[in-house]
Amino acid sequence: MKIPKRLVPLIEDGLIDEVMRQLMSGKEAMVFVVRCGDEVRCAKVYKEANKRAFRQAVDYTENRRTKNSRMARAMAKGSRFGREAQEAAWQSAEVDALYRLAAAGVRVPVPYNFHEGVLLMELVTDAEGAAAPRLNDCNFTAEEAVATHATLIREVVRMLCAGVIHGDLSEFNILIGADGPVIIDLPQAVDAAGNNHAPEMLARDVGNLRNYFGQYAPELLTTDYAGEMWALYQAGLLAPETPLTGLHIREEKAVDLEGVLQEIEDIELEEKARLMRLDEE
Secondary structure (H helix, E strand, O other), rough: OOOOOHHHHHHOOOOOOEEEEEEEEOOOOOEEEEEEEEEEEEEEEEEOHHOOOOOOOOHHOOOOOOOOOOHHHHHHHOOOHHHHHHHHHHHHHHHHHHHHHHHHHOOOEEEEEEOEEEEEEEEEEEEOOOOEEEEHHOOOOHHHHHHHHHHHHHHHHHHHHOOEOOOOOOHHHHHEEOOOOEOOOOOEEEEEEOOOOOOHHHHHHHHHHHHHOOOOOOOHHHHOOOHHHHHHHHOOOOOOOOOOOOOOOOOOOOOOOOHHHHHHHHHHHHHHHHHHHHHOO
């Protein structure tokens, strides 16, 4: 096949020996099956920001930092250099997350290299050695659904213990490999401790798993693993093998109406004082 332009530098640098075929084209990247020496791997080529369906929403990029002050200023200003730097940071976020999660024992593709905006990583395969199917392309018995759901909940826990929340987890970015499910597509991964939207993203990830497997095993639809694991995480009690029940009683705190009204009154007084100062000037 014709070699994609973005893969040429990797061939020239000896990281890829042959581009075998295109595996898929998604909302954020194209993936190719490549040969590296005696091994078959995959190369993820990120699409440019204006060609991606998935946008770098502030909810995901909140609290991501760069050590380069010039780069940080450019990103804040939105200059051309800043946009390029932000794009590079978006891509490297997946690389960082993959290495971090692989080290923590999470079932993710093994990352090998990141070069010229291309991520080289393990090709996840099925029992016959073909590219593994996505979760949404598989069917399950009720028993299989419960077991696979439990496996993935444990992986979400392991990710959270490593301080990472996927942020876009669903049946479309989980592969069913020869030895079980593998989680993919992590450029939007968020830091659990540093992102204010982390609890909501965790709830959405876990809710997507619950709703998908609930089609096969309706008893899963009444579970609340996200609330339970987040409460344990906040309390410093969550570990990769912490037993979970799937139940969580949410504490409903009474609204301090008097306090809210007092805060509104204070704001109004501050605004009146500000306007008076302006008139005096």
